[in-house]
Amino acid sequence: MAxxxxxxxxxxxxxxxxxxxxxxxxxxEDQEFLVFLGPSGCGKSTTLRMVAGLEDxxxxxxxxxxxxxxxxxxxxxDISMVFQxxxxxxxxxxxENIAFGLRIRKVPKFEIEDAVKRAARVLxxxxxxxxxxxxxxxxxxxxxALGRAIVRQPQAFLMDEPLSNLDAKLRVQMRAEIIRxxxxxxxxxxxxxxxxxxxMTMGDRIVVMNRGIIQQVDxxxxxxxxx
Ligand code: ADP
Ligand code: ADP
Numbered sequence: 452m453a454x455x456x457x458x459x460x461x462x463x464x465x466x467x468x469x470x471x472x473x474x475x476x477x478x479x480e481d482q483e484f485l486v487f488l489g490p491s492g493c494g495k496s497t498t499l500r501m502v503a504g505l506e507d508x509x510x511x512x513x514x515x516x517x518x519x520x521x522x523x524x525x526x527x528x529d530i531s532m533v534f535q536x537x538x539x540x541x542x543x544x545x546x547e548n549i550a551f552g553l554r555i556r557k558v559p560k561f562e563i564e565d566a567v568k569r570a571a572r573v574l575x576x577x578x579x580x581x582x583x584x585x586x587x588x589x590x591x592x593x594x595x596a597l598g599r600a601i602v603r604q605p606q607a608f609l610m611d612e613p614l615s616n617l618d619a620k621l622r623v624q625m626r627a628e629i630i631r632x633x634x635x636x637x638x639x640x641x642x643x644x645x646x647x648x649x650x651m652t653m654g655d656r657i658v659v660m661n662r663g664i665i666q667q668v669d670x671x672x673x674x675x676x677x678x
Pocket of ligand 2: 503505525526527528529530531532551552553555599603
């Protein structure tokens with residue numbers, strides 16, 4: 452669990468290209484649920500990927516907790532990511548999918564079992580740990596993807612449009628699910644979306660972005676109840 456700090460963070464994909472992200476300054480509080488909101492191409496994913504370490508930054512500094520992570524590779528950043536195409540391993544059971552990240556880190560078997568069961572309890576997926584992903588509904592699969600992300604108890608949780616492949620009804624349900632999950636584990640979260648309703652209902656604060664620039668950072672109440 453940690454605070455995330457962005458100091459003048461910029462990204463340019465090529466020397467002569469426009470900035471995809473320009474001079475971002477953000478102070479994300481420990482355990483906050485922060486939403487990046489803006490139209491396609493405004494730089495939401497780029498920013499998230501820089502926090503994850505999946506994209507080099509062109510300028511500025513990113514801190515996770517007290518650590519300057521600019522030169523720290525993704526696997527050492529202690530963060531988990533969830534994408535819209537929740538990439539579960541098709542040939543592994545739900546249990547094995549959730550356990551995978553711990554197994555490759557040689558975590559002892561009994562600890563893995565505890566961690567998977569804890570994650571399964573939070574997400575209410577304990578009754579189908581033996582199934583394969585293809586035997587699950589879209590919503591169940593997305594919950595397994597969330598299980599994979601929380602099982603290591605990361606310092607931060609990064610979600611990039613995790614619900615955009617789901618149908619409308621499921622999306623509403625999963626929104627509530629993610630909020631519940633966030634309350635239960637209290638991990639600092641950045642959530643990317645272009646959906647105003649999602650931003651409004653989920654965010655502690657919303658970062659409104661446009662063309663690589665932060666336009667406003669505030670609570671949903673302030674952003675949507677302006678006179
Ligand atoms: P969003 O997530 O808000 O849709 P992105 O962060 O994906 O926005 O993109 C921001 C800008 O950076 C866009 O202009 C996009 O075309 C550009 N961009 C994103 N990824 C790359 C890339 N790998 N190479 C070059 N340009 C990119
Ligand atoms: P896990 O499911 O535990 O993330 P993976 O094998 O998928 O295990 O990834 C190993 C490590 O590499 C992760 O802990 C993570 O730090 C990093 N990593 C891999 N893919 C990503 C990603 N898409 N986003 C962020 N980090 C990633």
